Amino acid sequence: MTQGMWLLMTRPISFFVHHQGRGHARRTMAIIREFSPERPVSVMTADPSLFDGFERDIELIALPNMIGADVPTQALFDQPTPSVMHCVPMGVVEMRQTMRRILDHLDDIDAGLFVIDVSAELALLSRVASIPAVKIRMHGDRNDPGHLGAYEACVGMLAPYDVRLEQADYPDHLRDKTFYSGGLCTTAAKVPTREEARARLGLDPDREIVVALTGGGGAGTPYAPLTVAARAAPQTLFLTIGPLHLEGHETDFANLINCGWVDNVVDYIVACDIVIASAGDNTVHEVAMLERPYICAPEWRYFGEQARKAECLAGLGAAVNMTHWPSDFAGWQDVLARARALDVQTLAELYAPDAARRAAQWLEACVDRLWEGAPESGIEHVPSEAATLPEDQRPVANDLYQQ
Secondary structure, X not given: OOOOOOOOOOOXXXXXXXXXXXXXXXXXXXXXXXXXXXXXXXXXXXXHHHHOOOOOOXXXXXXXXXXXXXXXXXXXXXXXXXXXXXXXXXXXXXXXXXXXXXXXXXXXXXXXXXXXXXXXXXXXXXXXXXXXXXXXXXXXXXXXXXXXXXXXXXXXXXXXXXXXXXXXXXXXXXXXXXXXXXXOOOOOOOOOOHHHHHHHHOOOOOOOEEEEEOOOOOOOEEHHHHHHHHHHOOOOEEEEEOOEEOOOOOOOOOOEEEEEOOOOHHHXXXXXXXXXXXXXXXXXHHHHHHOXXXXXXXXXXXXXXXXXXXXXXXXXXXXXXXXXXXXXXXXXXXXXXXXXXXOHHHHHOOEOOOHHHHHHHHHHHHHHHHHOOOOOOOOOOOOOOOOOOOHHHOOOOOOXXXX
């Protein structure tokens, strides 16, 4: 088969999706929606229900849930973790079954690319199994042997955020193989005006409103500090969305209202003057999309993921980094004053409405480039949209999104 005469096969792309929270699944669905219709796609996850109602034709592979699985003996439990790995207990049946199921599936479909969201160990496993992998990048203190080894084992990394949000300590040689899609937000609700949102929610059109937001993957918004905020800013109305963390001694105040779970989160964010929220990927970009002053309250995450992201946001002047919840009036008054002084356009520029499409095109171009000219695998394939572009127009890893 000569150059230019090769048969490009639409190689399958398979995703591993961590089932903690809904963010990983929603991001995966947003990207898959933008794939070429002919691209075979599969998703492996321990919670297939996360994809209930997804309109795209995909193959779902249920994996065992390894969280909390038993280690059968004390001797196995005592075995130290290798420095190149993070969570590899020994003798766990569910772990062995998970690894086997993943490899069997990738082999069965002759996968062209394995997209991992997220697991450093699976990136290493994929390389050992000779399957090209792309790892979804996350913030955090990840310059340890396990993460660096996983990054180096991958053919590339996909960062679902703007390159300006990258950490200064991320090595240059890894940055060169990372594709920055721009800020990817999975929220697709119609966005009302501030006036429309307040009228719909029955809120005072003129009063300052602060919304404290926590999603399903968090521990809940600390309620006690907000009672201090309510007293520190008595003219401001504070609304909480999502679960609360209660200590049992809180006193309620008239300007602090708990809304609980709501279906119209966008209305509340648009209606408010300031958002207090964690540093989850979608949360950051949802607030950026809706252009609201942002007090970023990073939650505890492995490797300091949210803390490092909050530092990056604050370093750009895109948000106030609230490293701890104030416990006194002056602390709250200072945080609120700094939020009022933010230029929301700095945060807004970090959101990219075409991020999911750019990510999908890069992934398809990546798999097509890697397998260009390979022998046919016995599966009917046609070129993807990205592969039919002229070579100088195909997305590449260092095509950094900086608009």
